[in-house]
Amino acid sequence: MLDLLKANIERTISQPIPEGICTAFSSLLFEKQFDKKDNLVEEGQLCKYIYFVTKGSCYSYITDEKGDSHTIQFALEGYWISDLYAFFSEKKSIYTVAALEPTKVLALNREQFQKACDTMPIFDKYFRILIQNAFVALQYRLAKTNSADAEHRYREFSQLHPDFIQRMPQYLIASYLGIKPPSLSRIRKDLANKK
Amino acid sequence: MLDLLKANIERTISQPIPEGICTAFSSLLFEKQFDKKDNLVEEGQLCKYIYFVTKGSCYSYITDEKGDSHTIQFALEGYWISDLYAFFSEKKSIYTVAALEPTKVLALNREQFQKACDTMPIFDKYFRILIQNAFVALQYRLAKTNSADAEHRYREFSQLHPDFIQRMPQYLIASYLGIKPPSLSRIRKDLANKK
């Protein structure tokens, strides 16, 4: 499962990395397993790790005052996930990360993350580009949240993430899109009728 | 106005930078001026630069099918702004960046950006942390957009960005919050009455 990570790094920075660097990096990570419904990060707790998913899937969400959950991010194999706010600031987590299936991850803690970035400049680059891409995608998602209606957002999401449509339950997709399950049902019904 | 940038870099990476590095970096930048309402980036055009604001203010927005604008980001002195999607992908811009006042910026183009990152690893670090912070803030903004009502979002925004409240017109603040000017007026009226 290190192959998945190595491929991810090389694709992200658009260059092959020496075997030595890869070994050095992987020595900073350790493998961890979670059952379905386990929490990888818990709201209110410190967030010690960022996780690279090698098997399974998970998602992060925020809980509002009414107790409702709002999905922030999905992660399948090959995705990083965590509460980056809490991870970098060393404050209490504001999000929860939970496994949707039995899930295997590679965990990286803050000290090792710093060490990787400080001793191997290639990792500043890797994480810079990784976050750069995530930022661009997130900005677009917010732009669409504020400028397009729910049906439009659902159609675009289906196109962009057919894999998520397959594997994630609908009530989570609804919450990712910023709507409630009955609304998503309505939208799906309308779309089915149109065809 | 290079002082502003140097201070920004040192604060971001939490370490002083040698004078030499600073000079080398600044030689990659060039100064540019815009009048009020000028576009720094135009939707549909290539986005050649990222801009560091040294004087004045600007904002980025997306235009929807109906022709309505939706504010993505504000930038005062000490902020970077651009269409990062277009800048990095070399595709046509999907956002517009416009000056709200007579504005001075330092412009950095893609080749120089690459050069800075490739030859001075400290700039990978600088931009990594910069984008990291922007990502964390953006993720929180989206989380709130999906989980809190407009009044809550406005109160939080006022607390977090009193400077924006001062300097930005209300119709742009409304659009930043994902609502229309009449709604923001209503909210402000209600808040004034509550006190």
Add this chain to the structure above:
DNA sequence: TCCATTACTTAACATAGGTTAATTGTGGAG
């Protein structure tokens, strides 16, 4: 200083999406 423009407010009405609750569908544990 005055006019023209642009921003802000207000009110009446419209609507997308939320809420609730009942109903049906479904997949995993035993």
Add this chain to the structure above:
DNA sequence: CTCCACAATTAACCTATGTTAAGTAATGGA
């Protein structure tokens, strides 16, 4: 195979915010 718990759908009704349009207040250029 058969429950049971949970996920998805549906329908009736509700509410926050949008829409439109008019009126008022600022602002900036001649």
